[in-house]
Amino acid sequence: MKRLTLPEDKAREIAESLWYRHIDNTVIAVVQDYETKDVLMVAYMNKEAVVKTLTTGLAHFWSTTRKKLWMKGETSGNVQEVLEFRIDCDRDSVLLIVKPRGPACHLGYRSCFDNVKISPA
Amino acid sequence: MKRLTLPEDKAREIAESLWYRHIDNTVIAVVQDYETKDVLMVAYMNKEAVVKTLTTGLAHFWSTTRKKLWMKGETSGNVQEVLEFRIDCDRDSVLLIVKPRGPACHLGYRSCFDNVKISPA
Numbered sequence: 001m002k003r004l005t006l007p008e009d010k011a012r013e014i015a016e017s018l019w020y021r022h023i024d025n026t027v028i029a030v031v032q033d034y035e036t037k038d039v040l041m042v043a044y045m046n047k048e049a050v051v052k053t054l055t056t057g058l059a060h061f062w063s064t065t066r067k068k069l070w071m072k073g074e075t076s077g078n079v080q081e082v083l084e085f086r087i088d089c090d091r092d093s094v095l096l097i098v099k100p101r102g103p104a105c106h107l108g109y110r111s112c113f114d115n116v117k118i119s120p121a
Numbered sequence: 122m123k124r125l126t127l128p129e130d131k132a133r134e135i136a137e138s139l140w141y142r143h144i145d146n147t148v149i150a151v152v153q154d155y156e157t158k159d160v161l162m163v164a165y166m167n168k169e170a171v172v173k174t175l176t177t178g179l180a181h182f183w184s185t186t187r188k189k190l191w192m193k194g195e196t197s198g199n200v201q202e203v204l205e206f207r208i209d210c211d212r213d214s215v216l217l218i219v220k221p222r223g224p225a226c227h228l229g230y231r232s233c234f235d236n237v238k239i240s241p242a
Contacts, residue, residue, distance in 0.1 A: 002241040014239065022144065028163050030151050037158035042149050042214040054239075087237040089226050093163040095234045105210050113216045116208035118135065118175075120123040 001034060001083045001099070003057035011054035014085075015047045019092040023064045028093040031059060031072075033100060033111075034083050040104035041112040045094065057082050059096055078102030122155060122204045122220070124178035132175035135206075136168045140213040144185045149214040152180060152193075154221060154232075155204050161225035162233040166215065178203050180217055199223030 006014070018027050026044035033040055043061040045053065049069055052060035059072040059080040073079030084097035105112040127135070139148050147165035154161055164182040166174065170190055173181035180193040180201040194200030205218035226233040 004239065004241050006239075028149060030160055030163060032160055039151055039153055039160060039216050042151060042163075042209065083240065085239040086234040087239075088163065088233040089228050089230070089236055090233070093233070095160050107210050109210070112209040112211070112214070113207040115210055118125065118127075118206040118208075119204065120125050 003081045003099075004054065004083060004085060005057040006054045008051070008055055011051045014054060014087075015050040017091065018047070018050065018087065018094070019090065020047060021092050024062060024067070026062050026064070027091075029059075029061060029096055030093065031080060031096045031098055031104065034097045035099070038111050039113055040080075040098070040100060040110070050094070053082055053096070054085060059098060072104075073101065076102065076106075078104070080104070124202045124220075125175065125204060125206060126178040127175045129172070129176055132172045135175060135208075136171040138212065139168070139171065139208065139215070140211060141168060142213045145183060145188070147183050147185070148212075150180075150182060150217055151214065152201060152217045152219055152225065155218045156220070159232050160234055161201075161219070161221060161231070171215070174203055174217070175206060180219060193225075194222065197223065197227075199225070201225070 031040045046062040049060040080098040086095040152161045167183040170181040201219040207216040
């Protein structure tokens with residue numbers, strides 16, 4: 001599968017079509033592994049993060065705690081190559097289908113949801 | 122796989138352990154199909170929605186637009202049986218592994234992310 005890299009104008013057009021209704025004018029981004037289909041993490045994206053993601057093919061998010069744009073893996077090296085970008089019916093959430101270059105979780109787990117699992121006894 | 126139904130006190134203990142840092146004191150909830158592993162939808166859960174979900178084994182959410190608790194499928198009949206409840210490393214997002222009794226999307230799609238998919242040309 002090929003990495004998604006759109007021209008700037010096409011990326012802006014898509015970014016403009018979303019409904020940034022969450023904290024700091026964002027959409028919710030769910031990140032899913034293209035191979036295992038595991039949900040890796042959840043984060044926010046503002047318009048600029050959407051444009052950066054679509055033009056570079058690397059997942060970018062908006063940090064609502066640090067109030068800054070960040071690229072996944074910018075310090076850890078564990079970037080996420082984006083193979084597909086899906087938009088939900090309300091256009092306020094997106095789903096990134098990615099090829100991860102290392103664990104998504106800062107605790108070292110492959111997925112941020114690998115740590116606590118509650119199932120029937 | 123068995124539906125998750127916890128006693129009220131255990132459900133409350135888990136609900137109390139989450140970080141409700143989003144709109145209206147909520148966590149973000151990602152819903153994933155247990156069989157296909159497709160991401161079906163994203164919604165918010167407040168503490169009460171978490172308790173309801175864990176005690177009944179049916180997905181409940183908080184509507185930030187209607188400002189009310191709702192059960193998925195309460196009008197459509199398309200309930201989501203919860204088989205597993207996962208908590209992310211920041212405890213501000215949860216992942217529901219569900220067996221859906223019909224399409225998740227109000228447009229009739231199985232997933233809310235089935236409508237718009239952007240991939241490399």
